[in-house]
Amino acid sequence: MTTIQQIAGQDEQHPDVALVAQVRAGDVSAYDTLVRKYERQIFRIAQHITQNREDAEDVMQDAFLKAYQKLDQFQGNSKFYTWLVRIAVNESLMRLRKRRTGKMVSIDEDLETEEGTVPRDLADWAPDPEQNYTQSELGQILEKTIKGLPPGFKVVFELRDVQGLSTEDTAEALGLSIPAVKSRLLRARLQLRERLSRYFHKKPGSRHAGPRVARAES
Amino acid sequence: MTCTEFIALLDDIIDDSIAAETKAEVEKHMHKCGHCEVVFNTTRKTIEIYRSHQIYDLPNDLRDRLHAAIMARCKKGC
Numbered sequence: 001m002t003t004i005q006q007i008a009g010q011d012e013q014h015p016d017v018a019l020v021a022q023v024r025a026g027d028v029s030a031y032d033t034l035v036r037k038y039e040r041q042i043f044r045i046a047q048h049i050t051q052n053r054e055d056a057e058d059v060m061q062d063a064f065l066k067a068y069q070k071l072d073q074f075q076g077n078s079k080f081y082t083w084l085v086r087i088a089v090n091e092s093l094m095r096l097r098k099r100r101t102g103k104m105v106s107i108d109e110d111l112e113t114e115e116g117t118v119p120r121d122l123a124d125w126a127p128d129p130e131q132n133y134t135q136s137e138l139g140q141i142l143e144k145t146i147k148g149l150p151p152g153f154k155v156v157f158e159l160r161d162v163q164g165l166s167t168e169d170t171a172e173a174l175g176l177s178i179p180a181v182k183s184r185l186l187r188a189r190l191q192l193r194e195r196l197s198r199y200f201h202k203k204p205g206s207r208h209a210g211p212r213v214a215r216a217e218s
Numbered sequence: 219m220t221c222t223e224f225i226a227l228l229d230d231i232i233d234d235s236i237a238a239e240t241k242a243e244v245e246k247h248m249h250k251c252g253h254c255e256v257v258f259n260t261t262r263k264t265i266e267i268y269r270s271h272q273i274y275d276l277p278n279d280l281r282d283r284l285h286a287a288i289m290a291r292c293k294k295g296c
Contacts, residue, residue: 028293035288040276043284047274056274057284064288119225122253125260130267142273161265162272186229193257193264200260 016080023071035064038081041163042088048154049092051147052099059095063088078172082165085173089155096151107152107174119190121197129200145195152176153188160185219247224254232262 022030039060046059067074067084074083089107096105130138146154152174159170160181171181224247230236231244248255276284 028289031292032285032289035285039281039285039288043276043281044272044274057280061284061288061291065291068292117225119253119257122256124256125263129263130271135271138267138271139273142268142271146268146273157268162269182229189229189232189261189264190225190257192268193261196264196267197260200263 014079017076020071020074020076020080023068031068034080038084039064041081042084044162045085045088045155045158046092046095048146048158049089049151050095050099055092055095055099059088059091062091066091079169082169082173085159086175089174093151105151107155107176117187117190119194121194123197124202125197125200126202129202133199141196141199145192148195149188149191153184153191156181156184157188157192161189219243221247221251221254224248224251225257228258228261231258232265 016034019030019034023034042063043056043060046056046063047053050056050059063084066087070087074080093105093107126132133141146157149157155174156170156176159165159173160167165173167178167181167185170176171178174181176184224231224244227236227240227244231241236244248258
């Protein structure tokens with residue numbers, strides 16, 4: 001799979017730089033290229049945070065329109081995609097606040113808890129456990145599993161592990177420190193693993209194994 | 219190396235960004251601790267599954283519709 005890291009790598013001559021310059025010079029078709037390149041990823045981030053399809057559609061449109069309007073404020077010292085993600089995350093959080101009637105929502109939410117830092121389910125998984133499910137069943141399991149994580153965990157996991165951004169770019173896009181990104185990533189990975197375990201346990205003769213719990217040594 | 223120390227290094231182990239001498243200790247620990255080996259393998263598998271079965275994919279018709287709406291507004295100056 002091609003990741004964003006591969007698309008938006010560390011090259012000095014990043015193709016986005018030229019496209020942004022063309023847009024600034026009045027070439028709207030160059031913006032068309034940028035939108036097409038990143039719309040799927042922005043939609044996924046919005047969907048992770050808002051958990052609502054219509055909101056994600058609105059956020060995606062608003063984020064690209066806001067980026068277009070504010071393009072003059074874009075500093076060349078960050079990547080266009082990280083700047084765009086930051087706009088999309090802010091738009092998503094605003095949308096979520098509206099839905100929760102003004103309740104404060106942030107990427108720092110739920111950080112006080114130590115939940116998920118100690119693995120508890122230590123039973124092994126079946127080999128290629130995802131093959132015991134249809135594509136549609138698997139999609140539902142993956143959505144259901146990630147849904148319960150705090151927004152900051154989901155977005156860090158999406159950017160780092162699914163889209164392949166570096167820790168540094170993820171930190172910049174989310175306005176977080178590098179240790180904060182690392183801490184969220186570890187917890188997101190461990191919590192997802194823990195939650196997926198109930199579906200993927202090794203259990204001969206059964207497609208859907210039930211949860212088994214064991215305690216870590218220490 | 220204890221299990222707690224292993225878990226603290228888990229991300230670096232998965233991302234293969236640990237020093238050679240630490241790597242040797244990690245491998246030694248995994249060899250004798252089946253639980254940590256399971257945690258390592260299943261965490262790596264978790265990432266792999268989420269990466270290869272991307273959720274919240276934008277269907278092509280919706281993508282085209284949203285794309286057209288964005289570009290129409292940009293052309294009008296938003």
